[in-house]
Amino acid sequence: xxxWSIAQSVVLTVTHAxxxxxxxxxxxxxxxxSFLDVEIxxxxxxxxxxxxxxxxxxxxxxxxxxxxxxxxxxKEFTFSQISDKLNQLKTxxxxxxxxxxxxxxxxxxxxxxxxxxxDIKVIGQEITIEGIEEVGAVxxxx
Numbered sequence: 064x065x066x067w068s069i070a071q072s073v074v075l076t077v078t079h080a081x082x083x084x085x086x087x088x089x090x091x092x093x094x095x096x097s098f099l100d101v102e103i104x105x106x107x108x109x110x111x112x113x114x115x116x117x118x119x120x121x122x123x124x125x126x127x128x129x130x131x132x133x134x135x136x137x138k139e140f141t142f143s144q145i146s147d148k149l150n151q152l153k154t155x156x157x158x159x160x161x162x163x164x165x166x167x168x169x170x171x172x173x174x175x176x177x178x179x180x181x182d183i184k185v186i187g188q189e190i191t192i193e194g195i196e197e198v199g200a201v202x203x204x205x
Contacts, residue, residue: 070107085198086120094188135180
């Protein structure tokens with residue numbers, strides 16, 4: 064139920080940052096490997112925003128594709144360069160897909176496409192507020 068605590072953090076952050084503004088939309092960036100249920104996150108946001116300046120706000124979710132850096136050779140690579148390997152893993156494990164349960168296991172299942180090392184670091188997988196749009200205003204990028 065991480066979705067509820069994340070929704071609460073978004074509501075608290077935005078209401079404290081913009082207490083006197085009516086907010087129309089919040090764009091939230093979530094990592095691909097967070098495995099959050101977007102529908103539950105939106106539902107939680109809709110419940111928790113009631114009675115605040117976010118009451119009529121829409122929560123737009125942007126799923127952020129990860130980038131990786133090999134700690135051995137230093138090269139960066141993208142998700143598309145390893146997606147075939149991850150799709151094989153999903154096929155092999157089905158609903159018991161280990162990365163859904165423990166995303167930290169990713170380096171155990173993928174390797175650097177350049178040198179083959181499993182010493183991989185995931186880059187840019189934080190949950191971020193990407194933009195806030197006030198009623199009657201132009202969207203503000205975060």
